[in-house]
Amino acid sequence: xxxxxxxxxxxxxxxxxxxxxxxxxxxxxxxxxxxxxxxxxxxxxxxxxxxxxxxxxxxxxxxxxxxxxxxxxxxxxxxxxxxxxxxxxxxxxxxxxxxxxxxxxxxxxxxxxxxxxxxxxxxxxxxxxxxxxxxxxxxxxxxxxxxxxxxxxxxxxxxxxxxxxxxxxxxxxxxxxxxxxxxxxxxxxxxxxxxxxxxxxxxxxxxxxxxxxxxxxxxxxxxxxxxxxxxxxxxxxxxxxxxxxxxxxxxxxxxxxxxxxxxxxxxxxxxxxxxxxxxxxxxxxxxxxxxxxxxxxxxxxxxxxxxxxxxxxxxxxxxxxxxxxxxxxxxxxxxxxxxxxxxxxxxxxxxxxxxxxxxxxxxxxxxxxxxxxxxxxxxxxxxxxxxxxxxxxxxxxxxxxxxxxxxxxxxxxxxxxxx
Numbered sequence: 001x002x003x004x005x006x007x008x009x010x011x012x013x014x015x016x017x018x019x020x021x022x023x024x025x026x027x028x029x030x031x032x033x034x035x036x037x038x039x040x041x042x043x044x045x046x047x048x049x050x051x052x053x054x055x056x057x058x059x060x061x062x063x064x065x066x067x068x069x070x071x072x073x074x075x076x077x078x079x080x081x082x083x084x085x086x087x088x089x090x091x092x093x094x095x096x097x098x099x100x101x102x103x104x105x106x107x108x109x110x111x112x113x114x115x116x117x118x119x120x121x122x123x124x125x126x127x128x129x130x131x132x133x134x135x136x137x138x139x140x141x142x143x144x145x146x147x148x149x150x151x152x153x154x155x156x157x158x159x160x161x162x163x164x165x166x167x168x169x170x171x172x173x174x175x176x177x178x179x180x181x182x183x184x185x186x187x188x189x190x191x192x193x194x195x196x197x198x199x200x201x202x203x204x205x206x207x208x209x210x211x212x213x214x215x216x217x218x219x220x221x222x223x224x225x226x227x228x229x230x231x232x233x234x235x236x237x238x239x240x241x242x243x244x245x246x247x248x249x250x251x252x253x254x255x256x257x258x259x260x261x262x263x264x265x266x267x268x269x270x271x272x273x274x275x276x277x278x279x280x281x282x283x284x285x286x287x288x289x290x291x292x293x294x295x296x297x298x299x300x301x302x303x304x305x306x307x308x309x310x311x312x313x314x315x316x317x318x319x320x321x322x323x324x325x326x327x328x329x330x331x332x333x334x335x336x337x338x339x340x341x342x343x344x345x346x347x348x349x350x351x352x353x354x355x356x357x358x359x360x361x362x363x364x365x366x367x368x369x370x371x372x373x374x375x376x377x378x379x380x381x382x383x384x385x386x387x388x389x390x391x392x393x394x395x396x397x398x399x400x401x402x403x404x405x406x407x408x409x410x411x412x413x414x415x416x417x418x419x
Contacts, residue, residue: 051158056187062231066224069181072103072213073205073220086219089257093215094132097250103212105244119248121211128264132249135256139239140264140306142340144357146295146332147304149340151175151263152320153203153241154272155311156182156189163317168196170324173365175337176311177203177241177263180225187232194233197366199336199346199354201239202226202260209246219254226258236348239263239338245308259348263337265308267291271316281315288323295330304331304340335360 067073075082097119101107112124120127128138142149155176157163167174176193178200183190194200202225204210210218222240230236240260242251252262269287273279291307294300310316327334338346339360344367346354353367 050161053185054188056232058231059184059187059228063184066180066184066227067205067220069184070206072208072217073224074217075220075223082220082223085223085258086216089219089254090215092134092257093253094250095215097248099214100211100246100248101209103208103210105209105212105246119250120252121248122242122264123209123211123244123246130249130252132253135249135252136261138247138252138262138264139337139341140266142304142306142337144304144333144335144340145301147300147340147357148295148327148331148334149175149304149306149337150327150334151177151199151201151241151306151337152309152311152316153177153243154179154182154207156186156193157311157313157317158186158189159314160189160311160317161192163311163321164192164196166321166324167198171365172324172334173197173199173336173339173360175199175201175239175263177201178225178229179203179207180205180228181207183228183232190229190232194235199338200229200233200235200237201241201263202229202237203241204243207243209244210242210251211246211248215250215254218251219258222255222258222260226260234349235346235352238347263306265306267294267305267307269307269309269319271319272310272312274315275313281319284319285323288319288326292323292326292330295327300331304333306337333357333361 063069065076065079067076075086077083100112100121100123101110107123112119112121114121114124117125117127118131120129120131122128122138128140130137150172151174155178173196176198178190178193180202190200202222204221205224206221208221210221213221225240226237236259238259238261240255241263245264247255247262247264255262267287267290269284269291270279271284271287274281274284288307291305295305299305309320333340335357336354338354339357342357344353344356346352355364355367359367
């Protein structure tokens, strides 16, 4: 008999009672938040109002194993795994490609030769075919005709529930490019994405211009973007998107060493710039319209495309909702990028899969760890090895005295335990 896993914010209380009763018990954390309704029912230490900060045990217990949240990453000296990984990867990283400008996008003092583009620097040349031998080309489009590779940068956003509710109502899955610091800030919101069948990729640790970093620090930005996703979601991602598209062969080599395929885009909605005042809302809508018109006039009849959009703020998410019906009408298929690439194994872990393109367009929009199909959810689990690289396990078998402990604890607390 398998017992229901305890919600993690009560495990401390249970462990205390179990210790008092001297009963054997394995405390495990459960991913329990899969919808806006679930989040609203969280009580105790967890807020019911979106974007109210909270602590999640698996994260708070591991914070000392990460760089400071939202600060540019560096390799922690006591992180043996990171140190050893960089020592190995650095052997394949070119040393003749120097950083461009700084991590804030100031390139005024660089003298890069755009005409010859020796480093395949996307920011200056839109180059997506590396010149360094052994690197795969960036993914900037999708092979399936009349298809949009659908995805959003900068999540998880603490106010994304209405947006995710809409995607769920539409039976629409997408590729979510998560920032490592955001995942640690908003782990429950990250859980919802994977539990509802969205594909997860990395989007660096702190969201700066990658070619401005030294090679060790660029490694740290990518390494520490993968680790929070593994910690919270239990999966090791195999794809990433550079903030602002800023990538060259030096950064690609580091990403390749970490098992990350670089994903760019062909078209930009510039939705993220509306908040800066550099573009107007009307210009963003026009960018969407231009993209839609290309789809309608047959531009993508021999191969699909990717447009850059964001889970960044209310405007970007509301715009995505408003324009979704038109995208669906213009494109024959709107699918996650991994699905459009027929990438059925999105993570290193083999217990999670994506549907093939044919499966998805035939109605199987998610597949679970056992390979059976579903309509709206996916199952993932992972064993625990260390705080930083551990996922929360799903179930264990209790001793019969466990239930006695629960009953006694419930009586002592004067309330029922949340299971």
